[in-house]
Amino acid sequence: MxxxxxxxxxxxxxxxxxxxxxxxxxxxxxxxxxxxxxxxxFPLPAELARELGERLSRVALNRYPPADPARFKRRLAEAAGLAPGKALMLGNGSDELIHLMIQACARQDAPGGTVVLAPTPTFVMYEVFARLDGCRFVGVPLTADFGLDGAAMRQAIAQHRPALVFIAYPNNPTGNCFARAELEAILDQAPGLVVIDEAYLPFAQDTWMPQLAERPSLVVLRTLSKLGLAGLRLGYACADPAWIGEFDKLRPPYNVGVLPLAAADFLLDHFxxxxxxxxxxxxxxxxxxxxxxxxxxxxxxxxxxxxxxxxxxxxxxxxxxxxxxxxxxxxxxxxxxxxxxxxxxxxxxxxxxxxxxxxxxxxx
Ligand SMILES: Cc1ncc(COP(=O)(O)O)c(C=O)c1O
The missing domain is CATH 3.90.1150.10 (Aspartate Aminotransferase, domain 1)
Incomplete structure (x- = not known):
């Protein structure tokens, strides 16, 4: 049979x-x-790539990454100019951190859904992750010359009370940095968290990191991808330790592998x-x-x-x-x-x- x-x-x-x-x-x-x-x-210079290869050959691939790579995070925080008293969290690319932050805010019980808001057009993953996590995405169109429409942003924030506002600074795909005064106004008004995504910092050389000290709702998001390490998949979010503590609960254990950690640790010496x-x-x-x-x-x-x-x-x-x-x-x-x-x-x-x-x- x-x-x-x-x-x-x-x-x-x-x-x-x-x-x-x-x-x-x-x-x-x-x-x-x-x-x-x-x-x-540009690839890494040959000599540096060889040294990196040697360093990586000594990494114990049979072991999971450390639960909290505290020493590496301290070094990265110093290189990044993290304000004292603030915390930093590592992600498998900043994509993962965007997703974790949205997951942490996506309430099942919010009438009409938790709102994630961003000026549009912008980096598509804010909307993709918001929708995947059952949130309502509100896109506020930029002006024709790709500036922030301040009045429309104020109106949308007042109406939709977003849990999260994402601002890419500079913006992708338009390439411009929005006026700082407009972003200060958003930070003053927003009822939830405001994530300023500095993926393109190496080319803009203009940061919101110092504002973390006086802005409890601010999260500064960064990545090593655009600096020449896109293949490593390493991003980091900087914010008040209370926020980072909440996001960290959603982080899959061992989300950043031993090889990216060791490579980034080595490259911090050759920044x-x-x-x-x-x-x-x-x-x-x-x-x-x-x-x-x-x-x-x-x-x-x-x-x-x-x-x-x-x-x-x-x-x-x-x-x-x-x-x-x-x-x-x-x-x-x-x-x-x-x-x-x-x-x-x-x-x-x-x-x-x-x-x-x-x-x-x-x-x-
Ligand atoms: C504004 C912005 N944020 C984040 C990312 C994602 O970067 P990562 O490689 O760290 O996931 C990109 C990628 O293009 C981007 O344009």
Whole structure:
């Protein structure tokens, strides 16, 4: 007698909203000049990479990471300029920390749902995680020149009483830093936490870290990704120890592996190498911006980050044309009405930027 075929589980064991979602798409960049994901284009210098390899070879892979890598966190806090009396928490990229903070605030019992608010367009994961955690996401459109609409923000905060406000500073994908006075007003008014996401700090060199001392509702979020360590997946959130203590309860044990911890610990001793790379990227950003301004039919926006948003007449044709010439940028033109016609290019090496400019010039 043949065995009964294995019973298939019902597809609806998976939540309807999850089944309706699409996974975060990372395009295949094989063989392309990769200018789509705001990575630092420079590898570690060979000698440093060799030393790092030696250091990593001594890491005990058979052991879990320490429950609290206190010594590393102290060193990172010092490098980051964390105010005395404030605390720092590590995440598997700042993505994980965004998710943990939202999870910690997402009340099941809030009438109409817990509100997560952000000016839009902005970094998509604030909305993705908010929705996944059953929160209501309120996006407040920026002005046409990508500034904060102060009146609309005040009105939305008063109306929706958000548990969390996310501000990317500089903003992704627009590249600008919002006016500090507008953010001070949000910090004065918001009834919950205000997360200022400084992912692009190495290129903006403008921080809210000192304000932690006098702003109990402020969380400063950072990452090592844009500084040249995107593959490590290491982000950190800085805030009052009471908030960090709550978020920490939701952190999966051992969320940061021994290799990223050891690599970051080693690289803290060589931070100036990464800072010098960021300085080259800032100089290249200025060169790229003026070259883009000189192209007809291309309207770039100022940037304090390591990418530049630019508007063109035919974004889909240009995006495909750039791909055809071996260059991958990000087509954001369909993602928000304010971004109509826009592509985003990450600042690459001087050679990569030249190749991009040459291809764009030939196409536009
Ligand atoms: C504003 C902003 N925050 C956070 C992140 C995520 O960074 P991480 O690599 O630390 O998860 C990004 C990535 O592009 C970003 O643009």
């Amino acid at each position: 043949s065995a009964a075929p294995p019973r298939k589980p019902r597809p609806d064991v998976i939540r309807d909203d999850v089944r309706a979602m699409r996974a975060y798409a990372v395009p295949d960049s094989t063989g392309l000049i990769k200018l789509d994901a705001m990575e630092n284009p 100036q190498v990464l800072q010098q790379q960021a300085a080259v990227i800032r100089a290249e950003r200025a060169r790229l911006l003026s070259a883009l301004r000189a192209l007809t039919g291309v309207a770039p926006f100022d940037s304090a980050a390591n990418f530049i948003l630019f508007r063109v007449g035919e974004p889909d044709r240009l995006f495909a044309g750039l791909c055809g010439r071996g260059i991958l940028v990000k087509n954001v033109s369909g993602s928000h009405p304010l971004l109509a016609g826009c592509l985003r290019v990450t600042v690459g090496t001087p050679q990569e930027n030249d190749a991009f400019l040459q291809a764009l010039g030939a196409l536009s």
